[in-house]
Amino acid sequence: MLIKGLYEAHLPVSNLEKSIEFYKKLDLEIAYKQENLAFFWIEKGKSWLGLWETDKVQTPYHPSLRHVALRIDLEDLENIKESLEERGIAVSTNFGFPPEKQPLVLPNNPQAHAAIYFKDPDGNSIELISPLRIDFEEEFKMMTLEEWERRNG
Structure with a gap:
């Protein structure tokens, strides 16, 4: 397969300048900007997030439309x-x-991920996520990371 990774994702925003200030709080660097669009590097040269100032921001939230998950280290x-x-x-x-x-x-069996969620100024869902186990069959219920760490010491 030729695919090497996900290069870009996009979110609608109502006020580009307000959103730029929010995403800068996440220590993201602007890669490109024009009148109604800004791209932030997620991983420079490998992936970026596009923010579009558009009335599409009125589309009701659904994770298939207005959600992005960004990988961070567990620590x-x-x-x-x-x-x-x-x-x-x-x-x-x-x-x-x-x-x-x-x-x-x-508990995305056979995977397990730790995550935390917050919203940008337009209610887009941002998730910070870290893989815990990949391809490991184990049934369990959703729990806090603290409970997971006690359980898996």
């Missing part, structure tokens, strides 16, 4: 809540887990 994920809070970014309640119970562990 960084464990302490990310404090960093987000310092930057004025509130953690979202997801899957019934309030902010204080995140990061959470997603």
